[in-house]
Amino acid sequence: MLYTLIFMLSMNFPVVESELPNGLDVIIGEDHSSPVVTVCVVVNTGGTCETPESNGLAHFYEHMFFKGNSALPDQTAYNSRMRELGMIRNGTTGNEVVRYYLTVSSDLFDEGLEFMYDAITGPLFNPEEIVNERSVIMNEYERKTNHPFWNFWRMQEEVLSIDKCRSSAIGVPEVIMAADQEIMMEFQHQYYTPDNSALIITGDVDTEAIMPAVEEMFSRWEFGGRSDYSSLDLNIAIPRDTTVHVGGPEGMGMIRIVFVGPSMANQQEWTYAADVWGQYMGRMTGEFHNNLVADGPFLDVYASYYSQRFEPTITFGGTIDPSLADEGLEMMRAEIQNMFGDGYFTESGIEMASEQLRRHRLFNEESSRDMATETFPFWWVEGGGLDYYNNYPDSLAVVTAGDISLYLNRWVKERPSAVFIVTPEGEWVE
Amino acid sequence: MISILFVLALLASAPENVTEFDLDNGIHVISRTVTGGEVEGLSFFLVGGSRVLDESNQGIEAFALEAALTGSDTYPDQRWREIMDVTLASWNASYNYDYSRYHLKCLSEDLPLLLHGFADCLLEPELDPVVVGRVQNSQLIALQSDLNDPDNRIWLVANKGFMGAGHPYLLRPDGIPSTLSSFDVDDAREWLSSRIKSGNIVITHAGPTPPEQLEELLENSFGRIPEGGDVFPLVPEFGIYRDTLVAEDDETLSAYVVVKFKAPPVGSEDEAAYSTAMGVVDEMLWQVLRTENALTYAVFGGSTSSYQRNWGYMYISTTEPVLSATLMVGVLSDVVNGNVDQSVVTGVANNNRTTQGINAQSMDTQCWMLGSGYISTGNWQTPYLLQESLENMTVYEISRALSDWAGDAGWGIIADSAIVDFTEFEPWSLKGEQNE
Known part of the structure; x- marks a missing residue:
């Protein structure tokens, strides 16, 4: 192995991170609270790697x-084996990450x-199974179109994305219906390689005991070196102030004001202040909540930074009676201006926000399965490894009011924004 | 005086370190001590659900509890929000046919304050009309959003034919827009006053706080709740007496189909076999409708197991509802007739064992299992012991259980009549009979 780094990520169980010679990151967390083990493979790919000709294929894969x-x-044999092992499994495709995971009794590790x-290194892409799966995925697509917020999601892609195809992991029907074996293999060749992936194992295992088997098996996975993931461009741009009235579900109003945020790919230094700021704004006793909810027309509000490599956003939003949407928008805009006034960010409030983030992390670390399937994959991809997550508490602890001001001046003040006003009377995307 | 009833784990699949006791006012508490962390889970169950509702007050309990949780005389709105800010605790509310449940997730150090505040909100709610109005609007929006989604609504459509007129489970614990919008703070106060009684409450806990300390905390908070409680009528059988179908026309690209049929009650000797049978149905639905026929992205089957009255169900979203319904009936018939490989039956038990292991990692799920088992059967171990019964289940046993219980079918379909021919719909029989 190139290196082994041992650290205590979690308060509840120890975690070991290492790298195999073929570039595969291996992350193992021992949690003996129940007799199960979860195995997850996370891959640096997703909708963001797609072109108009391949829009939907990461998900198809x-x-x-x-x-x-x-x-x-075939899938029948595959399902039969899952039953033998009592396996609970799933996979998800996002814009910036794809992950596959399974949980079994620890005696079947x-x-x-x-x-x-076998599943990650040797898929057959049987043409008959591909043809069948086109219809399955089309049904998944049709289900999404029935969702009350489908129109809003589509409108966000239209307004915010440079390449819409990189923002819509579900893809488009024409591409879904044309998927074939060759293009699946191309996808595998480019992205499904150990140097572009991580293997995460958490649960009732003994790290030292399983490491030889992990190393022996996964070292056979051939190094690739072909992924372009880390060199992909930012896929969000708001060149000028834009306001869109979006059609939404009956009886509901929603406002979102969106700015481009710092990228997790190369602007991580801004992200700690961004997270403390978001938590500060979310306090239910803070000015933002008091002025807009307790003394204002909103039913709830939030302000947050979304940690993403290619489409990072800073969002102010809230739910409101549709008839009060215009008034609410003006009040929210005024509240954003208030943030730039002296004394808006207090040291005691920042201390509380940092403590909230610490607690949030503790709550998230309750289940080692969730760590394997949610927390580690997300931060491994967005942070470019687990160092970001590991050093996160220390980095938050030193954020000051001055840092937050710098962050807001750089990313929000006088920056163009996209405003979405969602009401039943708004526009609908074809 | 608090009496420790027992501390034990009778069988391998029941968790260890579980303690039961009663508060002085009679509130029953079940606590599973989980050492090694500092995250606590505590669930407050208010037993009753749909049984204490009528047509005109559906949703009143959800409204009253949400309104109460905005503050009390001792912990007014602003103070209560400060506490939530400092602790970052979360309260998750859910309302179902048999009970309302509030689940608290917090750190151990915050448990005393949060429990005291919660009990205070229930007993001395502030009920500021402005704050409560906001809560009400939020509930209405969430409800409307749910109803707008055919994927959620299809279950209610299927209920219409299956449950039968007047059945209490037709009353929605989370309300309907017309009732939810009619409530005010006086309704909430009156409801809390009549329902917050020790006999209506069960508390479950999973976390590091030891039972002795928990008893003291709960006595200081929930010990103030007055004694008494409601007498709940038995939930009647579902009123279905023939195959029925309710179809709703909606502009959706995908149609949705759900069928419901009777299932044994919790604790019945048929429960494990029926539950396994529906697990097998679930496997075969995937195999036949998705793997072999590519008719759907989402298809599944199962059975409820934590209500006084339960049901089996099959679900699919598809552009071909008629063909799908026919194949679903075929799958069920195969299981009823024993045309199933034993390996599939064994696989259901294997999957359930893994699921139990996953559940053990979540305080929330542990609290839910302890509480729902106790409320439905009087024994918190019931959901854990089910695994024992699943082991060594045979094809004969599951086919017999399904054959005995799965009779008349209540179908619901949501589809677009511009895409799908509604005249081809019929209440397909699960028993292989032709309906006229």
């Missing part, structure tokens, strides 16, 4: 992960690990 592979020839290895 995820579906094919659960089909035949070099060890299990070896079998679970082998199952994951």
Whole structure:
């Protein structure tokens, strides 16, 4: 192995991170609170890697992960093996991350690990199974179009994204219906390589005991070196102030004011102040809440930074009676201006926000399975490894009111924004 | 005086370190001590659910509890929000046919203050009309949003035919827009005054606080709740007496189909076999409708297991509802007739074992299992012991259980009549009979 780094990420269980010679990051967390183990493979890919010609294929690939592979020839055999192992599994495709995970009894860890290895390294992309899966994915697409916020999601892509195809992981029907074996293999060749992935294991395991098997099995996965993930461009731009009246569900009003935020790819130094700021604004006793909810027309409000590499956003938003939407927007804009006044950010408030973030982390670390399937994959991708997550508490602890002012001056003050006013009377995307 | 009833784990699949005791006013408490962390889970169950509602007050309990949780005389709105800010604790509310549940997630150090504040909100609610109005509007929006989504609404459509007129489970614990919008603070106060009684309450806990300390905390907070409680009528059988179908026309690209049918009550000797049978149905629905016929992204089957009256169900979203419904009936018939490989039956038990292990990592899920088991059967171990019964289940046992219980079918369909021919719909029989 190139290195082994041992640290205590969590208050509840120890975590070890190492890297195999082929570039695969291996993260293992021991949690003996229940006799199960979770194995997750996270890959630096997703909708953001797509072009108009491949829009939807990262997600299509995820579906094919659960089909035949070099060890299990078709989905029927695949499902049968899952039943034998009592396996609970799933996969998700986002714009910036794809992950696959399974949980088995800890006495079946070896079998679970082998199952994951075969699925990630040896998918067959059987043409008949691909044809079948086109219809399955089209039904998934149709279901999404029925969602009350489908129109709003589409409108956000239209307004914020430089390349819309990189923001819509579900893709478009024409591409979904044309997916074939060749293009699946191209996707695999480019992104599904150990140097572009991490293997995460948490649960009732002994790290030292399982490490040889992990190393022996996953070292066989051939180094790739072909991923362009880290060199992809930012995919968000708000060149000028834009306001869109968006059609939404009956009886509901919603306002969102969006600014471009710092990228997790190369502007991480801004993100600590961004997170403390978001938590500060979320306090239910803070000015933002008091002025807009307790003494204002909103039912709830939030202000947050979304940690993303390619589409990072800073958002002010809230729910409101649709008939009060215009008034609410003006009040929210005024509140944003208030943030730049002297004394808006107090040291005691910042201290509380930092403590809230510490507690938030403790709550998130309650379940080691959630750590394997949610927390570690997200931060491994967005932070470019787990160092960001590991050093996060220390970095938050030194954020000051001055840092937050600098952050707001750089990313919000006099910057163009996109305003979405969602009411039943708004516009609808075809 | 608090009496420790027992501390034990009778069987391997029941968790260890579980303690039961009663507060002086009779509130029953079940606590699972989980050492090694500092995150606490505590669930407050208010038993009753749909049984204490009528047509005109559906949603009143959800409204009253949410309104109460905005502050009390001792912890007014602003002070209560400060506490929530400092602790970052969360309260998650859910309302179902048999009970309302509030679940608290917090750090151990904050438990005393939060429990005291919560009890105070229930007993001496501030109920500021402006704050309560905001809560009410938020509830209405959430409800409307749910109803706008056919994927949520389809379950209610299927209820219409299955449950039968007048069944209490047709009353919605989270309300309907017309009732929810009619409530005011006086309604909330009156409801809390009549319902917050020790006999209506069960508390469950999972976390590091030891039972002795928890008893003291709960006595100081919930010990103030007056004695007494409601007498709940038995939930009647579902009123379905023939196959029924309720169809709703809506502009959706995908149609939604749900069918419900009777299931044994919790604690019945058929429960494990029926539950396994529906687990097998779930596996086969995936195999037949998704893997082999590519008719859907989402198809599943299962059974409820924590209500006084339960049901089996099958669900699908698809552009071909008629073909799908026919295949769903075929899958169910195969299980009823025993045309199933034993490995599929064993697989259901294997999956359940893994699920129990996953559940053990979550304080929230532990609290829910302890509470729902106790409320539905009087024994918190019921959901844990189910696994024991699943082991070694045979094809014969599951087919017999399903055959005995799955009779008349209550179908619900939401589809777009511009895309789908509604005249082809029929209340397909699960028993292989032709309906006229």
